[in-house]
Amino acid sequence: MSSGLKETKKKKKGIGLRYALKGVNFVWAEEKNFKIHSLSAVCVILLGFLFRLSNTEWLFLMFSITIVFVTEMLNSAFESLVDELYPHYHPIAGKVKDIAAGSVLIAAIGAAITGFIIFVPKIIFLIF
Structure with missing residues (x-):
């Protein structure tokens, strides 16, 4: 696997985690x-x-x-x-x-x- 593809997958994982934490934060703040x-x-x-x-x-x-x-x-x-x-x-x-x-x-x-x-x-x- 090329290093560029690995880097893209790492970024996507980080973004997914960021969105998940954003969702938890939203529920904490609003509910x-x-x-x-x-x-x-x-x-x-x-x-x-x-x-x-x-x-x-x-x-x-x-x-x-x-x-x-x-x-x-x-x-x-x-x-x-x-x-x-x-x-x-x-x-x-x-x-x-x-x-x-x-x-x-x-x-x-x-x-x-x-x-x-x-x-x-x-x-x-x-x-x-």
């Missing part, structure tokens, strides 16, 4: 719920260190946190696109936005259940 989920994630991670979670518990916890972040970002992307395509109310636009928001709700409920399964026994053991 209140993303900040709430981020604060929750930090608290849960700190609790994980406090309770010295096993590798398996960390795996489930981090997977749950990641799923919530991903669904929140996809929800934001759908909302932005739908708002651009349908500046005025349209039933399909409302349906798409509701479904996307529902995916975040399901992910957050799943993450909360995972957190309860992991932390409640540890808290009960600590209290009693």
Whole structure:
């Protein structure tokens, strides 16, 4: 492979990362719920260190946190696109936005259940 082609691929990878970080920054700056989920994630991670979670518990916890972040970002992307395509109310636009928001709700409920399964026994053991 020529060095020019390698250099072009490196630049494209850097640009892709830059766009990805720009997307994360946009969601952080514009979406209140993303900040709430981020604060929750930090608290849960700190609790994980406090309770010295096993590798398996960390795996489930981090997977749950990641799923919530991903669904929140996809929800934001759908909302932005739908708002651009349908500046005025349209039933399909409302349906798409509701479904996307529902995916975040399901992910957050799943993450909360995972957190309860992991932390409640540890808290009960600590209290009693």
